[in-house]
Amino acid sequence: xxxxxxxxxxxxxxxxxxxxxxxxxxxxAAPGDPVxxxxxxxxxxxxxxxxxxxxxxxxxxxxPVLVQYGRWFxxxxxxxxxxxxxxxxxxxxxxxxxxxxxxxxxxxxxxxALLIAIPLGTIAAVxxxxxxxxxxxxLSLGVISVPSFFLGIVAIYLFSLQLGWLPSSGMSTPGGGGxxxxxxxxxxxxxxxxxxxxxxxxxxxxxxxxxELSADYVRTAExxxxxxxxxxxxxxxxxxxxxxxxxxxxxxxxxxxxxxVLEQVFAWPGMGQLAVRAVNTQDYPVIVGFALYVAALVLxxxxxxxLAYAVVDPRVKVT
Amino acid sequence: xTQSEPxxxxxxxxxxxxxxxxxxxxxxxxxxxxxxxxxxxVVGESGSGKSVTAMSILGLVKSGRRAGGTIRFRGRDLGAxxxxxxxxxxxxxxxxxFQDPMTALNPVVTxxxxxxxxxxxxxxxxxxxxxxxxxxxxxxxxGMPDAAARFRQYPHEFSGGMRQRAMIAMAIANGPSLLxxxxxxxALDVTIQAQVLDLLKVAQQETxxxxxxxxxxxxxxxxxxxxxxxxxxxxVVEQGDVITVFTEPRHPYTVGLxxxxxxxxxxxxxxxxxxxxxxxxxxxxxxxxxxPRCPLARDRCRTERxxxxxxxxxxxxxxHFAEELAAVVPTEVTR
Numbered sequence: 001x002x003x004x005x006x007x008x009x010x011x012x013x014x015x016x017x018x019x020x021x022x023x024x025x026x027x028x029a030a031p032g033d034p035v036x037x038x039x040x041x042x043x044x045x046x047x048x049x050x051x052x053x054x055x056x057x058x059x060x061x062x063x064p065v066l067v068q069y070g071r072w073f074x075x076x077x078x079x080x081x082x083x084x085x086x087x088x089x090x091x092x093x094x095x096x097x098x099x100x101x102x103x104x105x106x107x108x109x110x111x112x113a114l115l116i117a118i119p120l121g122t123i124a125a126v127x128x129x130x131x132x133x134x135x136x137x138x139l140s141l142g143v144i145s146v147p148s149f150f151l152g153i154v155a156i157y158l159f160s161l162q163l164g165w166l167p168s169s170g171m172s173t174p175g176g177g178g179x180x181x182x183x184x185x186x187x188x189x190x191x192x193x194x195x196x197x198x199x200x201x202x203x204x205x206x207x208x209x210x211x212e213l214s215a216d217y218v219r220t221a222e223x224x225x226x227x228x229x230x231x232x233x234x235x236x237x238x239x240x241x242x243x244x245x246x247x248x249x250x251x252x253x254x255x256x257x258x259x260x261v262l263e264q265v266f267a268w269p270g271m272g273q274l275a276v277r278a279v280n281t282q283d284y285p286v287i288v289g290f291a292l293y294v295a296a297l298v299l300x301x302x303x304x305x306x307l308a309y310a311v312v313d314p315r316v317k318v319t
Numbered sequence: 320x321t322q323s324e325p326x327x328x329x330x331x332x333x334x335x336x337x338x339x340x341x342x343x344x345x346x347x348x349x350x351x352x353x354x355x356x357x358x359x360x361v362v363g364e365s366g367s368g369k370s371v372t373a374m375s376i377l378g379l380v381k382s383g384r385r386a387g388g389t390i391r392f393r394g395r396d397l398g399a400x401x402x403x404x405x406x407x408x409x410x411x412x413x414x415x416x417f418q419d420p421m422t423a424l425n426p427v428v429t430x431x432x433x434x435x436x437x438x439x440x441x442x443x444x445x446x447x448x449x450x451x452x453x454x455x456x457x458x459x460x461x462g463m464p465d466a467a468a469r470f471r472q473y474p475h476e477f478s479g480g481m482r483q484r485a486m487i488a489m490a491i492a493n494g495p496s497l498l499x500x501x502x503x504x505x506a507l508d509v510t511i512q513a514q515v516l517d518l519l520k521v522a523q524q525e526t527x528x529x530x531x532x533x534x535x536x537x538x539x540x541x542x543x544x545x546x547x548x549x550x551x552x553x554x555v556v557e558q559g560d561v562i563t564v565f566t567e568p569r570h571p572y573t574v575g576l577x578x579x580x581x582x583x584x585x586x587x588x589x590x591x592x593x594x595x596x597x598x599x600x601x602x603x604x605x606x607x608x609x610x611p612r613c614p615l616a617r618d619r620c621r622t623e624r625x626x627x628x629x630x631x632x633x634x635x636x637x638x639h640f641a642e643e644l645a646a647v648v649p650t651e652v653t654r
Binding site: 214216217219220221222223224225226234235238239242312313314315 | 377379381406407408409410411414415417419422423424425426427428429436437440441473475486489
């Protein structure tokens with residue numbers, strides 16, 4: 001187990017470095033110039049060119065790309081991801097500050113997704129080809145098909161503007177705060193993000209459980225005198241949820257992509273919002289930092305998935 | 320309930336499966352009985368309906384539909400029982416042993432917990448510790464070396480034979496009065512088969528349970544069974560005492576089965592398979608289902624379905640011309 005973890009971490013470090021190189025080169029290959037982005041076009045004057053050159057030199061952007069990368073890499077290994085071109089704040093600090101809200105949003109959404117998908121998928125599998133099953137299929141397909149930003153706007157209109165039940169944006173009321181306040185702000189974006197993920201997961205739980213329900217050991221459990229709830233819950237469902245671990249882990253990056261959009265809609269102060277702003281202003285260090293955070297998240301989730309397998313499935317031994 | 324009443328009485332059982340091609344009559348009017356403590360072998364080829372019959376007893380046929388007949392256990396109609404009462408019989412008074420021990424055990428639950436589950440489902444007051452001790456006892460009883468350690472292991476850590484032992488331990492956990500063993504040795508290595516058969520005998524003696532042994536292996540029936548039920552195309556074609564049926568078969572299909580066996584006790588130049596193949600259950604032939612393959616078939620067999628009738632003391636055959644076989648079959652054909 002320990003050897004497996006060490007080996008996987010070493011491989012992940014290599015992957016991580018390669019991702020860093022890729023992202024670093026790609027953002028600089030994109031057209032546009034961060035220094036020009038800082039200046040409003042109407043402010044460009046005769047003398048601006050000199051200022052721009054000076055600013056580029058100051059940011060190190062006039063060096064060859066490889067030199068820039070080498071400098072960035074040597075800093076990065078010490079944990080210094082550089083500073084934002086715009087705010088001059090250190091990138092690690094900016095991202096860390098926003099990591100919390102994003103993780104809170106995503107983990108709540110994931111919890112909601114599982115709380116919907118597992119019961120609904122189970123009912124759909126047990127009562128397959130009945131009205132309940134078709135309704136679950138329609139619901140899943142619906143939330144897969146409707147873009148979450150649209151649902152977000154509809155939800156804001158309904159629950160914030162019309163009913164006035166929930167705040168429409170941000171993570172807390174200015175001056176207010178506290179757990180209940182954050183929860184009120186969290187409900188809408190997390191529910192919508194969770195609903196979007198619940199669609200495919202429900203279908204997956206259904207399919208996986210249907211496979212397990214026809215397994216011989218399920219018949220054995222019935223022949224022992226187990227009740228339907230016991231046979232499904234203790235035997236079939238347990239086996240059918242093992243592959244779900246992988247599906248959930250594959251879904252996490254996808255959810256993050258959804259979160260980036262929803263954070264815009266709900267002005268949620270997460271990494272997504274920061275990343276969109278950074279891309280718009282070509283704030284290279286922030287973009288690269290964000291990409292690395294996401295990459296780390298994905299790599300860690302994959303590693304955890306493999307380890308989770310070894311815990312829940314006695315047949316799997318990681319070596 | 321009188322002592323003479325059979326423990327299990329299957330009467331005119333019919334089970335159908337709806338498929339895209341039509342309705343398959345997997346079991347079509349099967350009748351037989353099992354008495355207390357006796358071992359009844361049900362033999363037949365693949366598709367003869369023997370496994371479906373076995374599954375029907377506990378209502379475990381998933382996609383199929385009971386199309387007729389009754390199954391009585393101690394005088395109670397199992398098909399008419401409320402789900403809860405049927406569950407208390409499943410694994411309690413009637414227990415099953417399945418064909419493939421590789422897939423019949425839950426792969427992510429330890430063997431011990433699976434046996435404990437069987438115990439506690441039928442004795443809600445049984446404490447965890449006591450159930451555990453009883454399960455280990457059962458594992459030891461079925462010849463599991465180091466039962467206490469095996470209790471904590473998962474099915475994948477067991478060999479096929481050991482898994483079948485665990486299945487048997489689970490089946491006899493609640494002292495059933497009827498054990499249904501569906502091809503219990505088919506999925507096992509030949510060397511293990513004999514051990515498992517011996518174990519079934521031990522289990523039967525231990526629990527005094529009547530046993531319904533489903534198999535395609537006549538040798539297994541000869542070894543273990545008191546009586547034999549021969550099935551063909553979803554029907555019972557012959558039943559009776561094992562020795563009688565094997566020495567004086569009164570159905571041409573049984574004769575064919577016996578003749579197709581290799582023998583050790585005398586030189587046989589070639590084996591005699593039954594010509595043709597079992598009929599399609601989608602469109603079974605009219606009259607006697609065996610007539611297309613039967614050497615004795617005549618016009619009557621093609622139109623009139625032969626009923627199961629007495630041809631001797633506790634010996635029944637579903638052949639119009641059963642009596643002729645007495646002359647045709649020399650007793651030395653069989654053992």
